Structure formats: structure tokens, C-alpha cells
Amino acid sequence: MIKILQVGLGPLGQKIGQYIGERHGVETVAAVEKNPSYIGKDTGVICGLAPTGVIVRDTLSAAIEGNQPDVAVLSTVSDLKRISGQIEEIAQLGIPIVSTCEELSFPWDCDPELANEIDRFAKEAGIAVVGTGVNPGFLMDALPTFLTAVCQRVDTVEVNRFQDAQFRRLPFQQKIGAGLSLEEFEQRKLAGTLRHVGLTESMQLIADRMGWQLEHTEDIVQPVVAEEEIQSKAMTILKGYARGVSQIGKAYSNGELKITLTFQATVGESESFDEVVIKGKPDIQSRIQNGVNGDIATSAIVLNTAKQILRVPPGLKTMADIPLVSYFQ
Amino acid sequence: MIKILQVGLGPLGQKIGQYIGERHGVETVAAVEKNPSYIGKDTGVICGLAPTGVIVRDTLSAAIEGNQPDVAVLSTVSDLKRISGQIEEIAQLGIPIVSTCEELSFPWDCDPELANEIDRFAKEAGIAVVGTGVNPGFLMDALPTFLTAVCQRVDTVEVNRFQDAQFRRLPFQQKIGAGLSLEEFEQRKLAGTLRHVGLTESMQLIADRMGWQLEHTEDIVQPVVAEEEIQSKAMTILKGYARGVSQIGKAYSNGELKITLTFQATVGESESFDEVVIKGKPDIQSRIQNGVNGDIATSAIVLNTAKQILRVPPGLKTMADIPLVSYFQ
Incomplete structure (x- = not known):
């Protein structure tokens, strides 16, 4: 059972949460969201599921208290500059990260300095980070x-x-x-x-x-x-x-x-x-x-990647660096 | 430049040798073949290329003398039992192996004992081993x-x-x-x-x-x-x-x-x-x-895999365990 920390419960985060609920082998054990209307509510309910008892928190430390997740699913923003601080904060807790951030899928050319910085603090924290989705992340790369x-x-x-x-x-x-x-x-x-x-x-x-x-x-x-x-x-x-x-x-x-x-x-x-x-x-x-239906595929590939990220050496990776991602049950 | 040891110069080995000759980034530095009519001859000529000065030898030690290869391409037989000894011999020299042996592509169910044995001596030798080809190895798995x-x-x-x-x-x-x-x-x-x-x-x-x-x-x-x-x-x-x-x-x-x-x-x-x-x-x-043309594809995927195998932790791997294989130049 892969224990998931969800960071970001916008429409995509909610869909991912729903997909986690539908599947064996993964479960949401913690959730963080900055939107005040979600804080303190049940993550399952926000994702359209039955209540799970996992309460949405506004900080990482509050969310994971007493329950160390295996993988963080980070679905907040599309741009690298805004997500790098979030990645660093999660990395410092020693949690590998799968993100839907589009610019994270291959940041080495557009922003090599920031890509190297993320790679460095991922390695220091001993965790792997990857950006994925249906596109970028699969169909066109x-x-x-x-x-x-x-x-x-x-x-x-x-x-x-x-x-x-x-x-x-x-x-x-x-x-x-x-x-x-x-x-x-x-x-x-x-x-x-x-x-x-x-x-x-x-x-x-x-x-x-x-x-x-x-x-x-x-x-x-x-x-x-x-x-x-x-x-x-x-x-x-x-x-x-x-x-x-x-x-x-x-x-x-x-x-x-x-x-x-x-x-x-x-x-x-x-x-x-x-x-x-x-x-x-x-x-x-x-x-x-x-x-390929983009809504289904992005949520699915994030969860499928969450299994593989556990097997990957520390650092900032791309979908081409990690072992073949596939469905699993 | 990836230095290749070719083991096996039958029709498939010859095609692979020809493809190595056509490409940048790979070169045949040593070759072994048991067929007496090839021993002592120039590998390039046997593969339909200009002479390369790499002489076909009948033993591994003679072939690699003074020139440690980066990767061995093993294209001899299809069955696991016959190839396992060859893998062990190459592994002992510390050379990672990409093989066209079909039964090596996923041997864990058909012969778990031998699969585990190959995995064990690959780990002891600190090298990775993988079986690949167009099929098995790609199209159907x-x-x-x-x-x-x-x-x-x-x-x-x-x-x-x-x-x-x-x-x-x-x-x-x-x-x-x-x-x-x-x-x-x-x-x-x-x-x-x-x-x-x-x-x-x-x-x-x-x-x-x-x-x-x-x-x-x-x-x-x-x-x-x-x-x-x-x-x-x-x-x-x-x-x-x-x-x-x-x-x-x-x-x-x-x-x-x-x-x-x-x-x-x-x-x-x-x-x-x-x-x-x-x-x-x-x-x-x-x-x-x-x-997909099988003759072209099998020789190509072997060479493309030779680059990735260098990045893989020791052990017996499958095409689903290693980072995404692709063409490279």
C-alpha cells in the first residue's frame, strides 16, 4: 500500500484523490491545500468520495503529523518558479514527489539554474522528484x-x-x-x-x-x-x-x-x-x-508514476529517466 | 563513445556489428565467436564493413585483452539454460550485458531458480543484465x-x-x-x-x-x-x-x-x-x-539499450525495469 500525501486539491487534485479512492494499492493519508474553504474538511468528501477521516490541513507539518507518507502528489501550479519552494519544503521531509507541474517535466533547458537547484536539494534530501501528466509527460515526449x-x-x-x-x-x-x-x-x-x-x-x-x-x-x-x-x-x-x-x-x-x-x-x-x-x-x-482522454490520463499516470518513483535514485528526474511507468493493481 | 564487446557473430550478431559501424557513439572493440571459420578474421569484414582491426577471438579473455569494453552484446542462443553460463563468464569480467536471448527477457516465471542465480551473480559482479529485442523486448511487452x-x-x-x-x-x-x-x-x-x-x-x-x-x-x-x-x-x-x-x-x-x-x-x-x-x-x-521491421528493430534496440544499461543498478533486469530506452546519437 502506497501512502500518498496530496498537496493541492484544485480540480486536478480532486480527480487524483477520487482515483486514489477507486484503486487498490494506494491511499491518501494526508492532504494540504491553501484554499481556506477546504481546510479542516474531509479529503474524501472534497474528492467526491465517502469520508476517509483524512482532514485537509494548511501546512505540511500538520498534515503528516503521525503519519509519514511514502509519496507526495503535488498538483498546485504549472510554473517552475512557483513550485520549486513547494518541492523544497516537501523534499526536506524526505518524501519523494510526483508533480503535475508542466514546466517541471523537463526544466533543464528553460531554467537550468533552478533545475539544478531542485536536483541538488532532492539529492540532499535523498528523494526523487518527477513532473508528469498526459501531456507533457507522455503523449508528446x-x-x-x-x-x-x-x-x-x-x-x-x-x-x-x-x-x-x-x-x-x-x-x-x-x-x-x-x-x-x-x-x-x-x-x-x-x-x-x-x-x-x-x-x-x-x-x-x-x-x-x-x-x-x-x-x-x-x-x-x-x-x-x-x-x-x-x-x-x-x-x-x-x-x-x-x-x-x-x-x-x-x-x-x-x-x-x-x-x-x-x-x-x-x-x-x-x-x-x-x-x-x-x-x-x-x-x-x-x-x-x-x-487519449486527458483528464483520465493525467490523474492515472500520476498514480502509476507514484509506484515507480519509490525505486528511483535521488534527484530531479524526467519520465525518460525512470523505469517504465505502467498501471499496477 | 560506448565500447562494445560482441559475443556471437551469427546473422543477428553480424547485423548488429554492421549497425554499430553505421552509428556514432558506439564501436566494436572486441568480438568472440565459436565458429572456427570466423576466428582470426576481421570483425568489420565479417559484418560487411571495412576492416576495423578488431580480430574475432574464440575466448573472452583473448578478445578483451588490453581493451576493456563498456558493454557486452550477447547474441548467441535463445534459451536461458544455454546462455546462463555465457552470462556468468562475461559478468565475472565486470561487463554489463545486453542480450538478444528471448528467454532472458522475462525468465522469472519460467525458470525462477536460474533467473535468481543470474541476478545473484550479476549483483556480485556489480553489473546489470537485460534481454531485449523487437519481440520479445518491445512490441508485445x-x-x-x-x-x-x-x-x-x-x-x-x-x-x-x-x-x-x-x-x-x-x-x-x-x-x-x-x-x-x-x-x-x-x-x-x-x-x-x-x-x-x-x-x-x-x-x-x-x-x-x-x-x-x-x-x-x-x-x-x-x-x-x-x-x-x-x-x-x-x-x-x-x-x-x-x-x-x-x-x-x-x-x-x-x-x-x-x-x-x-x-x-x-x-x-x-x-x-x-x-x-x-x-x-x-x-x-x-x-x-x-x-515494425523485425530485423532492423532488434539490432537497433540492442544498441539503444546498450546506452541505458550503463545507468542501471546491478542485477538481472527487464525492459520494464530500466530507464526508457530510446535512439541516441
Whole structure:
């Protein structure tokens, strides 16, 4: 039984808590959240489960008092600077960490100083730290990287994640900018609220493993425009308005385009899939039909990684550094 | 630069040697082969390359004299009993081992005593040992296992490797029993020369990681019969004769069929593909279109694994125990 400390009980933390409750082999033994409306409440209830007797605390020390967890699941923020202090605090308690922080998935290029600092205090504390999720963490980095295992030569790596949001909930449709005028889309884009975080980190992880020195990366966000009026269950999208977002990451080495990652989520996409295309010897074209549901997958991979992190030497790791993560029961 | 000791220069060893010659970052520094016609010859020439000055020797000590390799690539035999002595001999020299021995890919269930013995002397020697290849080693075990990383629940795992041998070389078509009468097919099957080695090991690796106790496994070899005369480039297959082989592995836990692996290679297969079908939460259906060329892939994954094995703690490992294997340059 793996005893989990949950840090962060936002929507993702709650889903993870629910998944812990559904599974054998893992249990939430402590929980921390800064949101005052959760403090003092039962973690199980907040996660939509029966009461578990585990009370949400506002500090780590209060949460783990009398019950040392095996692994911390840290699902608070996406950016490295804000999460590093939280990691340090947990590390000092000697608890290995699996985090959903996107920028933690491969921080070595974007912020080598902070990555090295996290690595150093993880090693001092004798614990391993890893950032994971469906994307970044799997579909656009670890999975294509693993598919190159059968290649004698790799020239380029391309990953395509296309999602039809037609039947997704309204918040998801809004998240991808569906229904916005192009001006509103541009404003949301400038505000940074349309961007999928982690595309650059995914490219850097792949490049690192392929041995490609990247001199330049791009991360382009653009609207996908409705060519006619579209009626989804949740909204009407006028002709000329955005029906979703397309985000393209490109990475160049020696003047050549080596990695292209495309993440496109729209209302009215013709099909959903996750595809990896490797050009090399041999070529590999792998496709997951209907794609991988991101909500389920991120919560699941966090728990599946929690088992492997126990077997990993101390330090800041990536999904490519640790033994193969898999489901377990 | 990873310095490789090649042990075994049969067709697969030669291909690996050729691939080493093609790549940066790896070089053959020593070679051992028992076949008298190779001893004393230049390894490069035997592998179809320019002479390298590395002379094939008949003993390990003669081969590595004055040049300690980083990793041994052991491509001699498929069965565990015959390879264990070779592993022990290499381990005693302190050299980590990547082997193409199929039964080594997951020997813990079929021969736990010998698996434990190999694990013990690897640990005593301070080196890691792993068995790999395209299959077993990747397509039917490590890859489906990794795909479950995004699953909150896994009910069943199915892998389908279908290959159209229409345009493959005559030896491959003969290997899969194409053109044989059903009596001849049965004889070849009884002689054990039609069987793909490793199906059971692949199922055991998956089950081990999923946490499924297997009470029963099956490994069924049967002919695929030509319903009409088939003309391939290499042969004519009469109606009623075998056009290839279908091998099905089934694994049961608690009376339920949990794993089904189908490896079918025929002349006239409608398409080639490698498919993983996971039933659970979520379902995952992943397909590599046109399939993975086994000859290329096995040699490539051996070299790609040679880099990772250097980072692994001592002992007998599986492809699921070691950090993600990938191409590198």
C-alpha cells in the first residue's frame, strides 16, 4: 500500500484523490491545500468520495503529523518558479514527489539554474522528484521517445494530438477558445490563457534523448476558424469565429526542423487521435485512435508514476529517466 | 563513445556489428565467436564493413585483452539454460550485458531458480543484465506495458502483430512455414522450428507489471491455410498448403482471459501492423501502420539499450525495469 500525501486539491487534485479512492494499492493519508474553504474538511468528501477521516490541513507539518507518507502528489501550479519552494519544503521531509507541474517535466533547458537547484536539494534530501501528466509527460515526449527504441536512425519526430471537442463539456470548449471572435481569441492568447503549457519542454526532452542540440524552438498558438456556423451541444459558433485552437511547437537543430508537435482541439474536428510519426530507419507511424482522454490520463499516470518513483535514485528526474511507468493493481 | 564487446557473430550478431559501424557513439572493440571459420578474421569484414582491426577471438579473455569494453552484446542462443553460463563468464569480467536471448527477457516465471542465480551473480559482479529485442523486448511487452501508464484501470491487454511476408526474402517465407503441406507444417511445428520464442515471457512481463497472478498460459502454433493458389516473388503456394503461421498466446488470471498476443506472419496477409488494444479506463487502441521491421528493430534496440544499461543498478533486469530506452546519437 502506497501512502500518498496530496498537496493541492484544485480540480486536478480532486480527480487524483477520487482515483486514489477507486484503486487498490494506494491511499491518501494526508492532504494540504491553501484554499481556506477546504481546510479542516474531509479529503474524501472534497474528492467526491465517502469520508476517509483524512482532514485537509494548511501546512505540511500538520498534515503528516503521525503519519509519514511514502509519496507526495503535488498538483498546485504549472510554473517552475512557483513550485520549486513547494518541492523544497516537501523534499526536506524526505518524501519523494510526483508533480503535475508542466514546466517541471523537463526544466533543464528553460531554467537550468533552478533545475539544478531542485536536483541538488532532492539529492540532499535523498528523494526523487518527477513532473508528469498526459501531456507533457507522455503523449508528446515519453511515448515518442520510447518508440525510437527500435530505430537505428532518427531524422525527425512529429507528434499530432487532434481532439474533437464537439461532445466535451462547456468549460473545455471555452478553454480551447471555441466561440470566440478572432479579436477575443487574440486577447485570450495574449493573456496566456489559451496556451497549452509544456510543448517546449516536450521538444527539449525528445531532443535531449536523441542527442540533438536545439538552437531554436517555436511555440505558435493560432485560432482554427469556423468556415460555417457550427452548433455544438454547448454553444453556437458563428462563421468566422474561432472553433478552437491549434498550437504548434517546432524545434530546430543545425538549421533543420527536427521536431514538430501539433496540438489541435476544436469543435468540429473530423476525428480525434494521437499520432507519432518518426522518420528514420525504420519509419514509424503510430496512432492511438480516438486519442487519449486527458483528464483520465493525467490523474492515472500520476498514480502509476507514484509506484515507480519509490525505486528511483535521488534527484530531479524526467519520465525518460525512470523505469517504465505502467498501471499496477 | 560506448565500447562494445560482441559475443556471437551469427546473422543477428553480424547485423548488429554492421549497425554499430553505421552509428556514432558506439564501436566494436572486441568480438568472440565459436565458429572456427570466423576466428582470426576481421570483425568489420565479417559484418560487411571495412576492416576495423578488431580480430574475432574464440575466448573472452583473448578478445578483451588490453581493451576493456563498456558493454557486452550477447547474441548467441535463445534459451536461458544455454546462455546462463555465457552470462556468468562475461559478468565475472565486470561487463554489463545486453542480450538478444528471448528467454532472458522475462525468465522469472519460467525458470525462477536460474533467473535468481543470474541476478545473484550479476549483483556480485556489480553489473546489470537485460534481454531485449523487437519481440520479445518491445512490441508485445514493454510497449503495451508503457501504454497502460495512462490507465486508471486495465481489464485486458491484447497485442496483434500481423505481417505480410509477400515481399520478404525466401528464408523468411520458409521460416514462417509458407509453402509447406499441412503435414510438413505439423512436423516443423513438432520440431519446434516454427515457433516464435518469447510469447510466454512477454505475457509474464505484462502480468507482472499489471499485478496479475497468472494461473495458466497457452502458446498455440497453427498454420494459416491458402484458400487458393498464391504466387509470391519467392514461391508458389498451392491451395490447401500453409501460407504462414499464426501463434497465439493466452494468459489467464482468476479464470479470466487477461492477455492475448497474436503473432501472424503469412504470404498474402492483407496488411502489416502492430496493434495494442487495452480495455480499461480509458480504452487504448494503438496501431503502428505497416508494422515494425523485425530485423532492423532488434539490432537497433540492442544498441539503444546498450546506452541505458550503463545507468542501471546491478542485477538481472527487464525492459520494464530500466530507464526508457530510446535512439541516441
